[in-house]
Amino acid sequence: MTSSRISPMAASYPASDIRKMFNLALDFPDAVKLTVGEPDFTTPEHIKAAGIRAIEHDNTRYVANAGIPELRAAIARKYSTRWNRSIDPANVMVSFGAMEALTFALDVTVTPGDEVIIPDPSFPNYLGQVHRLGGVAVSVPVTEDNEFKLRAEDVRSAITDKTAAIIINSPSNPLGSVMDRADLEQIAALADEHGFTVISDEVYDEIVFEAEYTSIAEVNPSTAEAGAEFDRFLAIGSFSKTYAMTGWRCGFVIGSEDFIAPMALLQEGLTSSLPGFVQEAAVAAIEGPQTAVEEMVASYARRRELMVERINAIEGLSLLRPAATFYAWANVSEWGLDSWELATQLLEKHNLATIPGSAFGPAGEGYLRLTFAVSDETINTACDRLEAFAPAR
Numbered sequence: 001m002t003s004s005r006i007s008p009m010a011a012s013y014p015a016s017d018i019r020k021m022f023n024l025a026l027d028f029p030d031a032v033k034l035t036v037g038e039p040d041f042t043t044p045e046h047i048k049a050a051g052i053r054a055i056e057h058d059n060t061r062y063v064a065n066a067g068i069p070e071l072r073a074a075i076a077r078k079y080s081t082r083w084n085r086s087i088d089p090a091n092v093m094v095s096f097g098a099m100e101a102l103t104f105a106l107d108v109t110v111t112p113g114d115e116v117i118i119p120d121p122s123f124p125n126y127l128g129q130v131h132r133l134g135g136v137a138v139s140v141p142v143t144e145d146n147e148f149k150l151r152a153e154d155v156r157s158a159i160t161d162k163t164a165a166i167i168i169n170s171p172s173n174p175l176g177s178v179m180d181r182a183d184l185e186q187i188a189a190l191a192d193e194h195g196f197t198v199i200s201d202e203v204y205d206e207i208v209f210e211a212e213y214t215s216i217a218e219v220n221p222s223t224a225e226a227g228a229e230f231d232r233f234l235a236i237g238s239f240s241k242t243y244a245m246t247g248w249r250c251g252f253v254i255g256s257e258d259f260i261a262p263m264a265l266l267q268e269g270l271t272s273s274l275p276g277f278v279q280e281a282a283v284a285a286i287e288g289p290q291t292a293v294e295e296m297v298a299s300y301a302r303r304r305e306l307m308v309e310r311i312n313a314i315e316g317l318s319l320l321r322p323a324a325t326f327y328a329w330a331n332v333s334e335w336g337l338d339s340w341e342l343a344t345q346l347l348e349k350h351n352l353a354t355i356p357g358s359a360f361g362p363a364g365e366g367y368l369r370l371t372f373a374v375s376d377e378t379i380n381t382a383c384d385r386l387e388a389f390a391p392a393r
Contacts, residue, residue: 017359039244044292050284054277066264067094098238098251114164121360148175152186171204176322189221211323310383326373333366
């Protein structure tokens with residue numbers, strides 16, 4: 001086959017070590033997996049029923065680029081109440097999952113050569129999306145000393161005259177942490193002062209345990225004029241984690257209409273629109289009973305306690321209790337192996353699949369990401385294998 005010319009951007013696109021480990025684990029079909037970042041629950045029945053009804057009623061044609069009016073209005077109502085500020089349907093765009101929303105958020109804020117501040121460790125797709133646009137990712141380390149919370153003072157030191165945006169992720173994948181309101185307020189003030197946009201990945205906003213969670217949309221910097229609301233943000237959400245709808249690919253972004261309108265134009269040129277029957281199911285998710293969400297979060301909280309107890313009982317390992325999400329960020333530095341080598345040995349010698357911390361950035365070295373969106377039996381079996389590895393290493 002004749003080789004084709006590949007663009008420099010595509011040729012140098014950063015590969016994900018999460019995907020590398022996933023592919024490696026395919027050779028171990030019986031491995032215990034603590035790798036998958038999705039709920040182990042099924043989509044609630046009333047949501048599935050709404051999607052089925054929509055198909056039966058022939059909602060299978062093109063719909064509006066920014067989303068069907070009913071879903072945009074439902075999202076606007078939910079977050080107007082939650083954030084105690086007025087959100088209009090025109091401030092909402094529906095997307096193919098949160099990743100497309102992130103893509104468009106960067107498209108409307110970043111030009112080649114611009115800098116984007118990114119926490120380290122963080123979801124690796126952030127780096128890839130900045131790279132795709134010819135932007136420059138500027139990493140800000142997030143450490144265990146601060147309970148894995150991004151600090152405004154560290155953000156301040158990373159700002160230059162080329163800073164176009166910052167990506168924040170609270171609750172955090174992979175860290176399981178929730179940012180403090182004071183840091184969010186200071187970051188909002190920095191955005192106003194320096195003219196950059198805060199892109200806030202909030203897809204785990206419903207999977208919060210005892211922490212006090214604050215969205216970037218809820219803060220007002222001290223520099224704001226009386227009565228003014230902070231609006232230099234794009235808040236990204238998803239139905240995937242909250243409602244166990246990962247395969248439905250329904251996300252959204254909320255922000256100023258100045259951002260949302262051009263994002264809808266970009267949607268027209270890329271995918272046109274998310275299927276209408278998926279969007280009708282999403283309306284049912286928001287407007288229907290939330291009992292299933294409450295039950296899922298309660299289950300994650302219970303499983304979190306099991307994992308924290310088991311991991312902290314293993315010699316050489318330590319784990320701060322995650323405040324949110326369904327991820328445990330285990331400190332494995334005392335075992336003396338780099339995280340990729342450790343994850344590889346665990347898979348090859350003990351049939352246990354984990355994600356190396358280095359997959360999320362250099363500051364992730366010395367950690368493993370473990371999901372507790374699995375059964376108690378899986379957690380216990382995985383921890384038994386970690387215990388078996390400890391003296392054998």
